[in-house]
Amino acid sequence: TAAAHWCYEIQAKEPNSHCQGPADWTGDCKKTHQSPINIVTTEAKMNPDLKPFTFHGYDQKKKWVVKNDGHSVKMMLGDGSFIAGGDLPAQYQAVQLHLHWSQEFDKGSEHSIDGKHFAMEMHVVHEKATSSNKAQDSQDKNAVLAFMVEVGDEMNQGFQPLVEALSHISTPNTNTTMKESCLQDMLPKKEKLVHYFRYLGSLTTPNCDETVIWTVFKEPIKLHKDQFLKFSKELYYDEDKSLTMKDNVRPLQQLGNRQVFRS
Numbered sequence: 001t002a003a004a005h006w007c008y009e010i011q012a013k014e015p016n017s018h019c020q021g022p023a024d025w026t027g028d029c030k031k032t033h034q035s036p037i038n039i040v041t042t043e044a045k046m047n048p049d050l051k052p053f054t055f056h057g058y059d060q061k062k063k064w065v066v067k068n069d070g071h072s073v074k075m076m077l078g079d080g081s082f083i084a085g086g087d088l089p090a091q092y093q094a095v096q097l098h099l100h101w102s103q104e105f106d107k108g109s110e111h112s113i114d115g116k117h118f119a120m121e122m123h124v125v126h127e128k129a130t131s132s133n134k135a136q137d138s139q140d141k142n143a144v145l146a147f148m149v150e151v152g153d154e155m156n157q158g159f160q161p162l163v164e165a166l167s168h169i170s171t172p173n174t175n176t177t178m179k180e181s182c183l184q185d186m187l188p189k190k191e192k193l194v195h196y197f198r199y200l201g202s203l204t205t206p207n208c209d210e211t212v213i214w215t216v217f218k219e220p221i222k223l224h225k226d227q228f229l230k231f232s233k234e235l236y237y238d239e240d241k242s243l244t245m246k247d248n249v250r251p252l253q254q255l256g257n258r259q260v261f262r263s
């Protein structure tokens with residue numbers, strides 16, 4: 001039979017599901033430098049090299065293509081935006097932005113901070129911008145900027161183009177084009193992005209390649225409750241719309257012998 005596709009626990013526990021839940025993920029998913037982790041802030045070591053980031057092209061207004069890929073909602077960022085600074089070894093091109101969430105406010109983030117989970121976690125996935133095609137399976141091939149998302153009573157205008165697109169991509173493998181928006185408007189204000197945690201880990205989806213420099217910002221993004229609920233209301237994991245998309249969250253992984261740093 002064709003190799004079963006990977007899925008989250010909420011999908012694997014469905015009767016007659018034939019997908020592989022997190023306990024059965026293959027590839028590098030059983031190695032020791034995996035993500036996500038719980039960040040114990042008192043054990044995070046100050047590192048003065050962890051300077052602020054510079055964001056290039058994050059202010060460009062574009063009509064992004066956004067898709068439901070059966071695991072999350074993913075904005076395709078092409079190669080116009082990149083980051084530098086943040087003690088990264090090079091410039092990193094933005095590739096895609098996606099989120100993880102639940103339906104409750106206290107679970108839904110993949111990382112936790114001092115045991116606290118947030119309602120959502122947004123990942124902006126970057127790849128090392130190298131000209132040569134030298135081996136790219138190194139530990140620093142990817143840089144992911146992770147933002148916690150809290151639910152409040154204020155509308156987040158910067159998120160509206162994404163929220164309004166959700167109803168057009170309710171089933172897997174559907175795409176739509178968002179109204180014009182810019183990445184910068186989806187992030188906390190730049191001056192708030194000085195404080196962050198840093199550690200080396202993996203993709204939180206199979207094959208869980210251990211190629212990610214993780215940055216988890218302290219300052220959360222705030223969404224209105226209605227904006228937040230739209231994700232688990234409008235999106236589905238399956239074509240026949242039997243399972244709404246939520247809890248697309250990998251369980252916490254062991255820190256092992258790794259050190260978490262803080263800016």
Ligand SMILES: Nc1nc(-c2ccc(Cl)c(S(N)(=O)=O)c2)cs1
Nearest residue numbers: 071072123125144202203204205
């Ligand atoms: N929905 C999907 N997300 C990914 C993906 C690819 C690269 C990365 Cl780095 C990540 S994550 N969650 O570690 O940021 C997820 C593939 S399919």
Ligand SMILES: [Zn+2]
Nearest residue numbers: 098100123204
């Ligand atoms: Zn992610």
